[in-house]
Amino acid sequence: xxxxxxxxxxxxxxMAGSLCGCTGVLCTRMGVNTIAFATAHAALxxxxxxxxxxxxxxxxxxxxALVTAVILGPLSDHLRIPLDITSMSMFSVYNAxxxxxxxxxxxxTLASEKVGQILWGSVLxxxxxxxxxxxxxxxxxxxxxxxxxGRISSILFNPKLAEAEGVNVKAYTYALVALAGAVTVFTLRxxxxxxxxxxxxxxxxxxxxxxxxxxxxxxxxxxxxxxxxITGVGLxxxxxxxxxxxxxxxxxxxxxxxxxxxxFKRKRLLKTISFQI
Amino acid sequence: xxxxxxGEVKLxxxxxxxxxxxxxxxxxxxxxxxxxxxxxxxxxxWLKIPPKSLTxxxxxxxxxxxxxxxxxxxxxxxxxxxxxxxxxxVPEQVNVARRMCGYLPQDFMRPPGEPFSVKEIxxxxxxxxxxxxxxxxxxxxxxxxxxxxxxxxDLANRPVGRLSGGQQQKVxxxxxxxxxxxxxLLDEPFSALDxxxxxFIAETLLPxxxxxxxxVVMVSHDVSFKPKGCTMTVRxxxxxxxxxxxx
Numbered sequence: 001x002x003x004x005x006x007x008x009x010x011x012x013x014x015m016a017g018s019l020c021g022c023t024g025v026l027c028t029r030m031g032v033n034t035i036a037f038a039t040a041h042a043a044l045x046x047x048x049x050x051x052x053x054x055x056x057x058x059x060x061x062x063x064x065a066l067v068t069a070v071i072l073g074p075l076s077d078h079l080r081i082p083l084d085i086t087s088m089s090m091f092s093v094y095n096a097x098x099x100x101x102x103x104x105x106x107x108x109t110l111a112s113e114k115v116g117q118i119l120w121g122s123v124l125x126x127x128x129x130x131x132x133x134x135x136x137x138x139x140x141x142x143x144x145x146x147x148x149x150g151r152i153s154s155i156l157f158n159p160k161l162a163e164a165e166g167v168n169v170k171a172y173t174y175a176l177v178a179l180a181g182a183v184t185v186f187t188l189r190x191x192x193x194x195x196x197x198x199x200x201x202x203x204x205x206x207x208x209x210x211x212x213x214x215x216x217x218x219x220x221x222x223x224x225x226x227x228x229x230i231t232g233v234g235l236x237x238x239x240x241x242x243x244x245x246x247x248x249x250x251x252x253x254x255x256x257x258x259x260x261x262x263x264f265k266r267k268r269l270l271k272t273i274s275f276q277i
Numbered sequence: 278x279x280x281x282x283x284g285e286v287k288l289x290x291x292x293x294x295x296x297x298x299x300x301x302x303x304x305x306x307x308x309x310x311x312x313x314x315x316x317x318x319x320x321x322x323w324l325k326i327p328p329k330s331l332t333x334x335x336x337x338x339x340x341x342x343x344x345x346x347x348x349x350x351x352x353x354x355x356x357x358x359x360x361x362x363x364x365x366x367v368p369e370q371v372n373v374a375r376r377m378c379g380y381l382p383q384d385f386m387r388p389p390g391e392p393f394s395v396k397e398i399x400x401x402x403x404x405x406x407x408x409x410x411x412x413x414x415x416x417x418x419x420x421x422x423x424x425x426x427x428x429x430x431d432l433a434n435r436p437v438g439r440l441s442g443g444q445q446q447k448v449x450x451x452x453x454x455x456x457x458x459x460x461x462l463l464d465e466p467f468s469a470l471d472x473x474x475x476x477f478i479a480e481t482l483l484p485x486x487x488x489x490x491x492x493v494v495m496v497s498h499d500v501s502f503k504p505k506g507c508t509m510t511v512r513x514x515x516x517x518x519x520x521x522x523x524x
Contacts, residue, residue: 080312150410154401157393161382164350165456166375166405212436214392 006237008126009190013229013247015131015138016187017203020196021225022141023180024204025218029156032177034087035072037197039181041094042068044193047185048098051105058133058185065181068094073174098193126190134186141179145218148172153214190229191244199225199244202251209255209262224254299364301460301492302326302349307358309348317356318344319516326509328459331483331493335500336513342496343383345513346462349494350375363460376406379453383464383496385446391438395448398437399423402452423455426482428474442469450478454486461486463495467502479504 027036046064047057068090076086145152154162155169163169180200187196207221232247239246304324308317319341326332334342347353349362351371360367365374379402399420404410412420424430427447432440437448446469453461467475483493484506495504503510512520 147409147411150401150404150407150412152410153393153397154404154410157391157398157401158382160352161380161452162401162405164352164375164378164380164382165402166372166378167410168372208390212390212392212438213394214397217392 005126006233008128008131009233009243010230011131012126012134012190013233014226015134016183016190017199017225017227017229017247018222019138019141019183020187020199021203021207021221021223022145022218023183024200024202024225025207025221026152026156026176027180028201028204028208029214030159030173030176032173032180033201034084034091035069035177036180036184036200038072038087038090038094039065039069039177040184040197040200041091041098041193043181043185043188044196045094045097045101047188047193048101048105052101058130058189061185061188062182064094065185066178069178069181070174072177073170130186130189137182137186141183144175144179152176156214191247192242195244195248198248199228199251202248202255203228206251206255206258209258224258225251228254298328300325300361301328301330301363302332302494303359303361304345304349305359305361307348307355307360309344309353309355311353317516318353319348319513322358322518324511324518324521326492326494328492329487329490330508331487331495331504331506332509332511333503333507334494334496334511334513336498338498340513341516342498342513343464344516346380346464346494346496350378350380350462377459379456379458379461381446381449381453381461381463381466383468385449385469386442387438387445389438391436393437394434395424395429395437395440396420396433398448399451399455402455406456419455419457420451423451426454427451428477443471443474446470447474458491461491461493463493465497466495467497467499475502 023036027033043061043065046061049064050057050060053060072087072090073083076083079086081089151162151167152172154165154167155172159169159173184196184200187199191199203221203225204217206224207217211217211220228247228250231250232245233243235241235246235250236243302324303326304322307319307322309319310317322345334345336342344353348355349360349367351360351362351368354368362371362374363377365371367374396417400412400417402423403412403416403419407416421430421433424433427450429444429447429451432444432448437445440448446466450463450466453463466478470478479502483495483504486493487506500512508524510520510522511518512522
């Protein structure tokens with residue numbers, strides 16, 4: 001029974017980890033971190049809303065996240081407010097709504113298992129259906145990147161130039177943000193709402209320390225996030241601690257190691273340059 | 278040969294077209310404002326640029342030269358007037374027209390950690406014109422040709438952030454050229470180049486592009502520098518066209 005749970009958690013951690021790492025790098029490069037942040041909190045609010053109205057937290061979270069990803073850009077254009085400000089305003093609203101939904105949800109609030117799953121995550125929430133949906137999302141995500149990589153990389157390099165050359169930058173950006181929202185919703189179950197955002201961006205920060213090639217950065221972020229997920233799940237089972245927290249600690253440790261290695265690498269490069277001079 | 282078009286400030290000359298030709302660029306009373314600004318960045322611009330010509334747009338910093346190019350490409354939306362790019366209405370049909378254009382932006386410098394190689398960046402220039410943005414072997418050969426044309430084929434696999442300003446500007450020029458554009462828009466293309474490179478581009482490369490049927494619009498704040506084959510010089514000041522000189 002336990003080994004089945006561990007296996008499910010590891011599989012889910014592997015897929016969600018890779019998706020999170022990849023999403024973090026893409027969002028960082030595209031400068032849409034605040035949009036991803038707002039979308040992620042929309043997912044959290046949607047999951048919390050499910051406690052009040054009933055229904056599947058994933059479905060409600062996904063709906064709210066996708067709606068947010070789609071409306072943020074046009075809303076910002078319509079209101080003539082910068083996108084960052086609009087995103088952070090939405091983030092605050094979703095945060096407030098999350099707490100309101102948690103408080104008004106029936107039953108013992110913060111102590112209940114369902115609330116715990118949303119806030120802190122749980123490996124018990126990893127079911128076969130969840131794994132199937134996560135696998136489907138992973139396949140869609142990979143296909144999207146592989147098929148459209150030429151245009152996506154052009155946007156990652158310089159969105160304004162890509163637009164000037166006829167790439168539909170808005171459509172690709174919204175699609176990637178919507179995928180980021182979906183990734184957040186599904187990762188929420190394992191890591192919890194409070195920690196999912198750090199898991200998007202810590203592996204991206206680590207990968208940026210280690211490589212100077214965009215494909216390697218995306219791959220490294222996915223692998224590092226995957227490593228921290230496996231380590232976190234292992235630690236969680238061994239020490240009986242929340243799985244999300246253990247994964248974040250693992251990811252942060254990797255970031256510290258990557259940053260240290262990067263310092264040595266830069267020093268070595270400087271030495272080589274001064275030797276050549 | 279020359280005809281004259283009624284504008285706000287003074288009469289501006291335009292060249293007549295041959296049968297079945299359209300102007301590469303048309304501005305009809307265009308004014309563009311930046312977000313939150315009460316004063317327009319360009320005001321009541323009337324301009325027609327014929328195909329297969331080289332037009333130089335000059336003027337001091339802040340005179341509206343870059344705004345003019347960005348309005349033309351639909352990156353900025355004009356508040357008044359009408360813009361046509363290669364005969365297509367902007368912004369309604371701009372994506373069709375954009376695919377036939379090459380653009381070298383003014384802000385081309387990348388930070389040292391930029392994770393793309395020279396070859397990848399030039400290849401991106403073809404992404405918008407290919408189904409799903411996928412490049413084939415022939416496309417990569419075109420990338421090599423473009424790099425060779427601007428003399429940086431030896432830098433193909435280097436990360437762009439490790440290159441000098443002049444080399445990076447050549448990378449962006451190669452990206453604009455690899456698209457085999459009908460209209461090439463160059464924003465301060467010589468700002469980081471050495472004398473030899475400037476001379477090659479101005480006296481050999483641009484005239485050969487025009488011979489092949491390309492229209493070149495070049496923005497520069499350096500009024501003393503005029504590339505070979507330049508047929509029209511447009512002078513801007515405070516967002517307005519103040520003078521147009523034909524060759």
